[in-house]
Amino acid sequence: MATSTTPADHPPMIRVENLAKEFSDLKRGPVFALDHVSFDVRAGEIYGLLGPNGAGKTTCLRILSTVLKPTHGRALVAGYDVVAHPEHVRANIGFMSNNTGIYDRMTAWELVEYYGRLYGLEESVLQDRLEQIFSTLQMNEFRDMLGSKMSTGMKQKVSIARTIVHDPPVLIFDEPTSGLDVLVARAVLQTIESLKGQGKCIIFSTHIMREVEKLCDRVAIIHKGRILASGTLEELADRYNEPDVEELFFELIRRHDEQSLAEAEA
Ligand SMILES: Nc1ncnc2c1ncn2[C@@H]1O[C@H](COP(=O)(O)OP(=O)(O)OP(=O)(O)O)[C@@H](O)[C@H]1O
Numbered sequence: 001m002a003t004s005t006t007p008a009d010h011p012p013m014i015r016v017e018n019l020a021k022e023f024s025d026l027k028r029g030p031v032f033a034l035d036h037v038s039f040d041v042r043a044g045e046i047y048g049l050l051g052p053n054g055a056g057k058t059t060c061l062r063i064l065s066t067v068l069k070p071t072h073g074r075a076l077v078a079g080y081d082v083v084a085h086p087e088h089v090r091a092n093i094g095f096m097s098n099n100t101g102i103y104d105r106m107t108a109w110e111l112v113e114y115y116g117r118l119y120g121l122e123e124s125v126l127q128d129r130l131e132q133i134f135s136t137l138q139m140n141e142f143r144d145m146l147g148s149k150m151s152t153g154m155k156q157k158v159s160i161a162r163t164i165v166h167d168p169p170v171l172i173f174d175e176p177t178s179g180l181d182v183l184v185a186r187a188v189l190q191t192i193e194s195l196k197g198q199g200k201c202i203i204f205s206t207h208i209m210r211e212v213e214k215l216c217d218r219v220a221i222i223h224k225g226r227i228l229a230s231g232t233l234e235e236l237a238d239r240y241n242e243p244d245v246e247e248l249f250f251e252l253i254r255r256h257d258e259q260s261l262a263e264a265e266a
Helices: 057-064 086-092 108-118 123-136 152-164 182-197 209-215 233-240 245-265
Strands: 012-025 029-042 046-050 072-077 093-096 170-174 201-206 218-223 226-231
Touching: 012 057, 012 201, 029 057, 029 072, 029 201, 029 218, 029 226, 046 057, 046 182, 046 209, 057 072, 057 170, 057 201, 086 093, 093 152, 108 123, 108 152, 123 152, 152 170, 152 182, 170 182, 182 201, 182 209, 201 209, 209 245, 218 233, 218 245, 226 233, 226 245, 233 245
Parallel strands: 046 201, 046 218, 093 170, 170 201
Antiparallel strands: 012 029, 012 072, 218 226
């Protein structure tokens, strides 16, 4: 008999425990960009980090992708500790930021191929993988176009292709639709959704409520380095008696800032 599984049945592919990053800022002194956060994300699940500018989203995602080291706590990706085994973590993730990183003098095909080689894919596996990705993402009509000639939408597709070329189980998107027109943004979101359908574990950051409503299975509302609330949108609506995620977001931030101010004055 066929059994169906839900993301909750899978072990976490991302495990974040009490993770913090403290910077010493010349003007502000020590700053907790990330202030002891914990969460899990499973295969087949999209987890959203929703927060305003400076909330700590990028810091969190950069720690998960081994670009930054945490100052406290730990993070495991595909079972590997990001500090102890960064090379295994990198082999298991694809990271896409809003900076597309497309080279003017490489064609779409060459660029994705180049990244595939960097990830150590064997040549025959790589060529099959490229054919598959270029067809799925509908990139064949510009496979030989140079980066300098590509539209924003084309660049974004190449950037996604580059992120998934080694078929990693964990995908990290840092504000993937930032600066895109509505059509391109929609295509990016649809691609992320289809990657979830393939069983990928996906974490992405945004400050756009609509993206969370459309895409995320669970969300963490993050502000000044702290997770103010997390859960499915239904759970949050029930817990705070506020069905509108935008209203909830502003209310939680307002309460947090009021409380911080009161503590500072006490
Ligand atoms: N290298 C650094 N040195 C000092 N402070 C930093 C450094 N990097 C980030 N910060 C501070 O940490 C906080 C969180 O920044 P982060 O970039 O993670 O936020 P974010 O949620 O991604 O926001 P944005 O959408 O603006 O990128 C901010 O107050 C930022 O000024």
